[in-house]
Amino acid sequence: MTRLDRVSALPGIDQVAKAARELDRVIEAAGVGPLWLGAEPTFTRRDSQDTCWLWTAEGGDKEERARALLLELAADSRVCRSPLLVRSIGRQYPGETRPRWSFGLWWWREEGPLPAGFVDPWLRQGLELHERVDARSWRDALADVIVRGGARVHCYDGPDSSARLAWRTDGGVVEPGEAMLMRASVHMGAVPESGLRDEAAERGVLVVALTASAEGDGVVVELPAFPSVDVFVTTLRALGAAAEHAAGRTGVVLCGFTPPVDERAAWLTVTPDPGVVEVNLAPARDLAEFSEVMGALYEAAARVGLSPLRYRYNGVVTDSGGGGQLTFGGPSALASPFFRHPHLLPGLLRYVNRHPALSYVFAMDCIGSASQGPRTDEGVRERFEELAVALDRLDVQAAREPQALWESLAPLLVDGSGNAHRAEVNVEKLWNPHLRGRGCLGVVELRALAMEATPARAVAVAGLWRALLARLARAPFRQPLIDWGAELHDRFALPWELAADLDVVLADLAAHGVALPAQLAQQVLGGREPLVEVELAGAHMRISRALEFWPLVGDVASQETRGARLVDSSTVRVEVRVTVADGGAPGLVAACGFAVDLRQVASDVHVAGVRYRAFVPDPGLHPGLAAENALRIVWERGGRRAHIALHEWIPGGGAYDGIPMDDREAARRRGERVVVRIGDADGALLAQSVPAQRRGAFTVDLRRLSLSAHIEESS
Numbered sequence: 001m002t003r004l005d006r007v008s009a010l011p012g013i014d015q016v017a018k019a020a021r022e023l024d025r026v027i028e029a030a031g032v033g034p035l036w037l038g039a040e041p042t043f044t045r046r047d048s049q050d051t052c053w054l055w056t057a058e059g060g061d062k063e064e065r066a067r068a069l070l071l072e073l074a075a076d077s078r079v080c081r082s083p084l085l086v087r088s089i090g091r092q093y094p095g096e097t098r099p100r101w102s103f104g105l106w107w108w109r110e111e112g113p114l115p116a117g118f119v120d121p122w123l124r125q126g127l128e129l130h131e132r133v134d135a136r137s138w139r140d141a142l143a144d145v146i147v148r149g150g151a152r153v154h155c156y157d158g159p160d161s162s163a164r165l166a167w168r169t170d171g172g173v174v175e176p177g178e179a180m181l182m183r184a185s186v187h188m189g190a191v192p193e194s195g196l197r198d199e200a201a202e203r204g205v206l207v208v209a210l211t212a213s214a215e216g217d218g219v220v221v222e223l224p225a226f227p228s229v230d231v232f233v234t235t236l237r238a239l240g241a242a243a244e245h246a247a248g249r250t251g252v253v254l255c256g257f258t259p260p261v262d263e264r265a266a267w268l269t270v271t272p273d274p275g276v277v278e279v280n281l282a283p284a285r286d287l288a289e290f291s292e293v294m295g296a297l298y299e300a301a302a303r304v305g306l307s308p309l310r311y312r313y314n315g316v317v318t319d320s321g322g323g324g325q326l327t328f329g330g331p332s333a334l335a336s337p338f339f340r341h342p343h344l345l346p347g348l349l350r351y352v353n354r355h356p357a358l359s360y361v362f363a364m365d366c367i368g369s370a371s372q373g374p375r376t377d378e379g380v381r382e383r384f385e386e387l388a389v390a391l392d393r394l395d396v397q398a399a400r401e402p403q404a405l406w407e408s409l410a411p412l413l414v415d416g417s418g419n420a421h422r423a424e425v426n427v428e429k430l431w432n433p434h435l436r437g438r439g440c441l442g443v444v445e446l447r448a449l450a451m452e453a454t455p456a457r458a459v460a461v462a463g464l465w466r467a468l469l470a471r472l473a474r475a476p477f478r479q480p481l482i483d484w485g486a487e488l489h490d491r492f493a494l495p496w497e498l499a500a501d502l503d504v505v506l507a508d509l510a511a512h513g514v515a516l517p518a519q520l521a522q523q524v525l526g527g528r529e530p531l532v533e534v535e536l537a538g539a540h541m542r543i544s545r546a547l548e549f550w551p552l553v554g555d556v557a558s559q560e561t562r563g564a565r566l567v568d569s570s571t572v573r574v575e576v577r578v579t580v581a582d583g584g585a586p587g588l589v590a591a592c593g594f595a596v597d598l599r600q601v602a603s604d605v606h607v608a609g610v611r612y613r614a615f616v617p618d619p620g621l622h623p624g625l626a627a628e629n630a631l632r633i634v635w636e637r638g639g640r641r642a643h644i645a646l647h648e649w650i651p652g653g654g655a656y657d658g659i660p661m662d663d664r665e666a667a668r669r670r671g672e673r674v675v676v677r678i679g680d681a682d683g684a685l686l687a688q689s690v691p692a693q694r695r696g697a698f699t700v701d702l703r704r705l706s707l708s709a710h711i712e713e714s715s
Contacts, residue, residue, distance in 0.1 A: 010526045011519040013295045016456040019517035020287040023463050026514055027286075032473040034330045035337055035466055037290055038283040038443075041297060041458070042276035042322025042451050043069070043306035047661065057093075057100060057272045065304050066270045066277045067122065070103045072300035073268065073279075074123055078292045080266065080282075083107040084236070085120040086223070087255040090271050092191040099191050104269040106259045118243040121218055121251035135210045138219050139163035142208070142242040149238065160185055162209040162222070169204050169231060181207055185222055186256060195436035198225035198257055206235070209256075218251035225257040225437075229265050258437075263331035276322030277306060283329065287463050294455040309453045311660040314649055315669030317453075318365055323372060324451035326462055327429075328469060329443040334402070336442025337473055338430065342400035344469065345409065345444065346391045347477035349425060351468070353377065354482050356492040357501035358468075359424060360547055361524075362461050364450040368489070368549030369416055370567050373424040373447030377484060379416045387412045388481050395478055402431035402442070417556040424448045460523030464516060468505070471512040490696035493547040494575045495527060496607045497698075531574065531646060532674045537638025539580045539587065543646070546573040546609055553619050568620040573611045573699065574646070576633065580604050587637025590687035592628060594705050597690075599698055609699030614648045625703060630675075634685060641681040647673040 011019075027035065045053045045065070052060035073079045083105035090100035136157075143153045143165045151167040154174040158164040159182060166174045166181055174181070180200040200207045201224045209222040221239065226232040243252060261267045266282035279297060284290035298308065308320050330336040338345045352358050352375070359375050360367060369378045377384050390408050394400065406427060415422040426447050432439030446465060452458040484492075491497050502525065509515055516524065530544045550567040578586035578598060586606040589596040598606035613627045631646040650656065651673065660666035694704050 010523055011456060013291070013454070013456045013459070015519045016459050016523060017288065017291040017295070019519035020291040020459055020463060022517045023467060023514075023520065024286040024288050027466065027470045030470050030474050030514055032470050033337060033340055034285070034335060035469055035473075036283040036285055036329050036331060037287070037462055037466055038327040038329075039281050039290070039294070039458070039462065040278055040323070040325045040327070041281070041294075041308070042273065042278045042320045042324065043301045043308055044276045044310055044320040044322070045305060046307040046310040047305075047659070049659065052272075052275070054275050057096075057274050062272055062277060063101060065306060066101075066103060066272065068304040069277065069279070069300055069306060070105065070270045071122060072303055073270075073297065074105055076296045076300065078296040080105055080107040080268065083123075083268075084254060084259075085123055086259055087253065088258045088269070089186055089191065089196055089256075097190060100272050102269050102271045104258065104267060106261075106265065106267050108264065109266050110264050118240055118252040120253055124251070133212045133219050135161075135163040135212050135219060138242065139165055139210050141245050142210070142238060145238040145241045145245070146235075149234065154181075156181070158182055158209055160188070160209075160211065162211045164207060164209050166200070166205055166207045169206060169227060172204075174205055178205070180205070183207070185209065187222070196257070197436065201225040201227065201257075206231075208235075213251070213253060218253060220253045220255060223254060223256035223259065226260050229260050229262045232259050273322050276320050278322055283327070285331075287459065287466055290462055291455075291459045294458050298455040298458075308451050311666045313656045313659055313669075314673060315660055315666040315671075317663075317666055319450040319453070321364075322451060323364055323447065324449045324458065324461075326446045326449060326465055327443050328446075328465070329441060333431075333440055333442040336402075336430075337469065338405070338444055339402050339442055341473040342394075342405060343476040343478075344473045345405065345425075345427075345430075346394045347472040348444075348469065349376065349387070349409070349413075350391060350479055350481060351472060351477050352425065354479060355501055355505050356484070356488060357498045357505065359448050360492055361498050361502055362450060362452075363448050363547075366550055366567060366569070367448070367547060368551075370550060370552045370565055371448070372422050373426075373449075374415050374422070375424050375448070375488075376413065377481075377488065379414070383412050383414070384481075384483075391481070402440070403433075406431035415556075422447070457523050457526070460520040463520045464505075464524050467509050467514045467516055470514045471509050474514070475512055486696065489549050490609070490698050493549070493573055494607055494609050494698060495544050495546060496575060496577060496601060496605070498547075499525065499527065500601075531670075532644060532676060534635065534642050534644065534676060534678070536587070536635060536642050536678065537640045538582050539578055539584075539637055541635055541642070541644075542575075542577045542579070543633065543644065544575045544577070546575040548573045548611070551621065553617075553621065566619070568617050570613050570615050570617040570620055570627070571611055571703070572614040572631075572648075573609055574631065575607055575609055577605065577607045578635075580606070585637075587635055588685050588687070589636075590634045590685060591700065592632055592702055592705075593686075593688055594700065594702065595687040595689050596633075596700055597695075607698070609696075610702065611699055612702040622703070628702065631702075634687075636681050636685045639681050641679060641685070643677045645675040647675070649673070651675055 050060045052062045074083050086104045088102045088104050090102035092099040143155050146153050152173055153165050153167045155165045206224045211220045213220050268282045269280045271278050376387055410427050413423045413425055413427050414420045420428050426445040429441045429443040530542045532543050534541045548571050550569045553566045553568050586598050591610045596608050598608045600606050612631050615627045633644040635642045690700055
């Protein structure tokens with residue numbers, strides 16, 4: 001048995017945090033340099049069936065709960081210290097008429113107080129505010145402070161009742177007649193296709209607009225696109241001085257462009273995404289820091305009624321639906337580990353290709369070519385072939401500048417439509433000059449990751465990837481790509497094969513001096529509970545949900561502009577595993593009347609996969625193909641026979657009374673859908689054999705064998 005089956009009680013977040021510090025020491029001793037890591041965890045309302053918590057990005061109470069989550073994080077010193085709140089511009093996707101909202105926290109990583117003397121009303125609910133605020137007097141007070149700092153300021157009135165001031169970062173004079181000074185608020189319209197730009201800032205002119213808040217008891221300050229953290233901090237100090245001089249305890253709302261960051265400053269955002277609230281965490285310097293933040297984040301989400309998972313009506317537990325991506329980089333773009341170790345990214349691509357467990361064990365329900373993070377060998381065939389050429393060329397190049405590394409790999413790390421965002425190993429932000437403001441960060445994002453149910457598991461998965469990057473940085477990995485072909489989905493859909501492959505990865509990490517501590521390894525190897533386990537004549541059968549690869553309904557191009565793609569999710573795959581203690585044969589197995597040939601994968605273990613249609617989708621593929629009322633498996637061994645029925649819904653029919661409200665109710669519903677009957681064998685087990693051309697080496701597909709679809713093989 002693999003270690004996946006030997007895990008009983010998994011360690012909690014406190015034990016994992018201790019193990020995280022241990023792994024940090026190991027990686028530091030390996031001498032590979034900084035390996036900063038970030039994450040994009042997503043949370044949903046598992047008790048809601050509102051569209052905003054299922055498939056739309058905005059609406060309902062999502063903004064209210066996102067705000068509540070942000071305030072919880074702002075008050076937790078494990079996440080940040082004395083943060084500034086900035087209500088900046090969110091992303092705008094094709095088909096959307098305006099950008100989404102985005103709430104952010106900016107804070108100073110360095111020791112000492114935040115360089116500002118004001119507070120957003122959201123962060124100080126009990127703040128006593130003045131009755132009215134005059135934006136012009138506020139503007140004039142701010143201008144006086146900036147002038148005392150040596151800059152020459154131009155004050156004027158802008159559109160939207162804003163009082164404005166502008167100054168040059170080089171100390172020069174602002175030309176009053178320039179049209180860019182009168183631009184409308186960036187919050188008033190759509191984001192241009194070319195991306196959000198501050199043309200004034202690009203010319204060295206900073207424009208700050210001030211307006212009275214809608215309630216009239218605070219001032220709203222719209223920030224420009226600051227060229228550096230130092231200039232931003234200087235402006236913050238000026239704002240603080242102006243607040244003290246002109247308005248005392250007036251609330252200050254910061255909005256506009258996203259503030260700059262470097263190794264001294266951190267930035268966290270809470271934004272909407274289809275069905276979820278997404279938290280883009282500030283990069284952590286090590287796994288211990290990451291562990292603290294994740295623990296605080298999961299606690300905060302629970303307090304505001306948000307969850308990392310959701311229940312389906314029949315009790316199946318899934319992740320939030322928004323994914324749990326990880327990002328890796330360094331304290332600055334050029335200090336990225338992918339530039340310090342030019343062999344690291346090519347080695348990562350090769351390693352992931354050779355170990356499918358890294359693509360599938362931690363993935364979301366929707367995997368394969370239609371997913372949000374398909375493997376390089378799940379896309380266009382020609383691109384995969386060209387990737388091998390690109391990796392070979394990178395091996396022999398004497399020097400690899402950031403631009404050359406990105407140009408070599410970026411066209412090949414895309415999905416089937418050529419979308420660079422939807423790729424398992426995403427290099428959009430590595431050194432991309434075409435992605436304004438955030439393309440050249442030295443960052444690689446791993447997208448084939450689900451939102452984990454617990455912070456302990458999330459930290460362990462992040463630790464695995466951080467250890468793997470350290471191993472690849474320390475020892476170049478140049479093994480050739482494997483063309484898995486049909487074996488990729490036939491074999492590695494099965495939990496047994498994935499666990500075995502993951503064992504190989506962990507052993508390799510240990511062999512290269514970056515072994516995963518036991519508490520992290522236990523979390524990584526902890527799998528889902530089986531659907532059912534049966535003992536029969538000295539043998540043990542375990543049936544578990546396996547992976548399935550759902551195809552798109554229609555073509556890629558027609559769905560490229562959608563927030564979510566339409567797939568046919570009606571196919572389910574299970575793994576049937578028989579472990580024999582006496583060294584004998586596993587017995588006979590049939591599924592819905594067809595023989596299932598078990599494959600021996602260890603001296604005492606035999607496995608097979610079974611695929612079937614669980615429901616009839618609308619829309620979907622294969623019109624006229626009926627669903628199995630239940631997957632009925634018969635196992636015979638030693639004169640005994642077990643009849644197992646796996647129902648997708650309530651046996652005998654009927655409807656559930658809403659979605660499960662807790663783990664206990666979800667488990668009860670899962671349990672009632674499994675019906676087992678064991679008795680003596682009564683006559684021979686009648687099972688129709690499956691022609692070799694209608695099954696894979698590991699899996700039999702009942703959709704090709706059911707009476708409604710079966711075509712007799714010609715002789």
